[in-house]
Amino acid sequence: MESLDEPPSRSFRVFLVFTALFLTAAETVGTLQFGEIAVEVGVMILGLFLSALYSGSEVAFFSLVNKLEDLHLTGAHSKTDNRILTMLNKPRRLLATILIGNTFANIVSSVLAAVLAGKIAIVFELSTFVIYTIQIFVLTFMILILSEITPKVIAINNPLRVSRNMSGFVYFNFILFTPISKLIANSTLSLEKNLPKPDNRMTAQDLKTMAEMGEKEGSIKGEEREIIENVIEFGNTTVREIMTSRVNIVAVNVDSTLPEVISLIQDKGLSRMPLYENDLDTILGVIYSKDVLPYINTNLEKSGINWKTIARKALFIPATKKLDDLLRDFQHEKTHIAIVVDEYGGTEGIVTLDDILEEIVGNLSDEYDDEEEKLYTKFKNGIYIFDAKIDLDDLDEILGTSISAADDEFETLGGLVYHLTERIPNVGERMTYKDLELTVHSVKNNRVRKLRVMPPASVKNQKS
Known part of the structure; x- marks a missing residue:
């Protein structure tokens, strides 16, 4: 047993401090209504609880929109499932009902939290700015954690079970808020019809980009990506x-x-x-x-x-x-x-x-086709002999160049030569186009048959 001469313990001193603060606050308020505060705190907690129920119900019910077969409904086999289907058949009205209840619960909790914060500021003679700032942060944290995130995580893990457990509560609100929810649902539907529709159509370039990303990630092969791009360009060819x-x-x-x-x-x-x-x-x-x-x-x-x-x-x-x-x-x-x-x-x-x-x-051949005609020959020095009828797109693929363009009036290498010379060229005639050196290799019946092509890399090597 402690002696009266000994100093009081640390815990006892803390108790005395809190007792003094409490008595000071009670004397300052005088006629402070503790019962009223208790009711306000209880209603605020009830509002947070109801907000949690509405938030979880929203996720649970609308997670079942594409899983209605999981209800296994057979006539009057389950009144709970009947209620769920009745509400899901009117999704706009159901969403309006849940949002009305959730909004009302959050407003009640926020108002009572503000009232309590004001009373605390008066009792302890604290800065109202500081108290209300703390109240906003604390209430926001409680709403997010207790009333939004936690119930939604629980609901999304087992939406059918949560929907069945909450069907009675939500159905009661569904009937109670019928006039308001119908008005809101009809108003949003009318507003949606009058608002301009966003253009969410995918462009050809978007599809090409998706195909390229799919090839990089390995979900599609290079040949499949080429087919997709060919189909996209099909209507423009x-x-x-x-x-x-x-x-x-x-x-x-x-x-x-x-x-x-x-x-x-x-x-x-x-x-x-x-x-x-x-x-x-x-x-x-x-x-x-x-x-x-x-x-x-x-x-x-x-x-x-x-x-x-x-x-x-x-x-x-x-x-x-x-x-x-x-x-x-x-x-x-x-x-x-x-x-x-x-x-x-x-x-x-x-x-x-x-x-x-x-x-x-791509190229098709059958069992009756001879060996595919070779339209080019590559030599060790990097120089090519191309058939004049080769398509410029194929030439670009072979050489890794960008010779062809969408607005060209010619499609083949021979057409390019005629475009450059504007006449029938002579054997040995040389010309340059986009860093490619072209030399007429052979002409027959006023028609260019073969050309000697020196790619940009070979041209630089020879000059050096």
């Missing part, structure tokens, strides 16, 4: 970019004999060939190889055959036609080949369904 030009057309003359046509089919391995009279500007139709089969064993060398009778109708299209439109024409006309004509009606080239498919998936 014209027939001129993929057609077989006039000089490379394999066609049947109306005066050809049966052995000549059969030999042509065997040599070229084509299933469809245009039929012309006099020249390629007069296309009469299309000869199908399968239509020639019945005549193979007949002796028509002397009497000949009227190719016009077995020729099928030809589809004529302009060179500026887009590939997606051409594909629809092929579907509508039930054909796989079209004759490309220029603005004067002359034959500019032909295009087939295989050309369209190759534009999407």
Whole structure:
């Protein structure tokens, strides 16, 4: 037992200090209503609790929107599930109900917290600014942790169970707030209709960027990315970019004999060939190889055959036609080949369904094709010999350059040469285009056949 002469202990001194503060506060307030404060604190805590219930219910109910099959509802098997479905069938009204209750609960808690903070400031004669600042931070923390984050985390982990437990409470509010929630739901619906719709359409560039990111992350392969980009550009590609030009057309003359046509089919391995009279500007139709089969064993060398009778109708299209439109024409006309004509009606080239498919998936070949024609040869010194008919896009891919452009009037290396010289060039003639050194290697029948191409790296090495 402590002696009266000994100094009081530390804990006893702390108790005396708090007792003195309490008595001082009580004397300062005088008629302070402790019962009133207790009620205010209780109502504030109740508001925070109700806010937690509304917040958890919101997450739980709307997590079930795409999982209604989990309710396993069979008639009157479950009144709880019936209530849940009834409310989820009116999502706007349900959301309005929950938000009304949650907002009201938070307002009540905030107002009572402010009242209590004011009374504390008066009792202890503290700065109202300091007290209200502390009150704001403390109340915000309590609302976030106790009334928002915690109940939502609990609800999202088991939304069906929480929805069933809260269905009675929420349904009571759903009925109680019917007039207000209906008004709010209808008002938001009307406002939504009158507001301008945001343009969330993805552009072609967005899709390309997604494909490139997918390739970098490994979710898609490089070939798949190329196919996606080809499909995106499909509608912007014209027939001129993929057609077989006039000089490379394999066609049947109306005066050809049966052995000549059969030999042509065997040599070229084509299933469809245009039929012309006099020249390629007069296309009469299309000869199908399968239509020639019945005549193979007949002796028509002397009497000949009227190719016009077995020729099928030809589809004529302009060179500026887009590939997606051409594909629809092929579907509508039930054909796989079209004759490309220029603005004067002359034959500019032909295009087939295989050309369209190759534009999407790349080069196609079948078991009857010979070894793929090689359009270039690379030498050890880095110099290339290219066929003049190679597409500039393919040349860019081989050399790693950027020669081709969307607004070019030419598609092939030979077309580039004619564009630069504006005449038929001579063998050995040299020209430079975008750091590429081009030399005419061979010309036949007024047509450039092969070119010697020196890439930028080789040009720099030779100069050095």
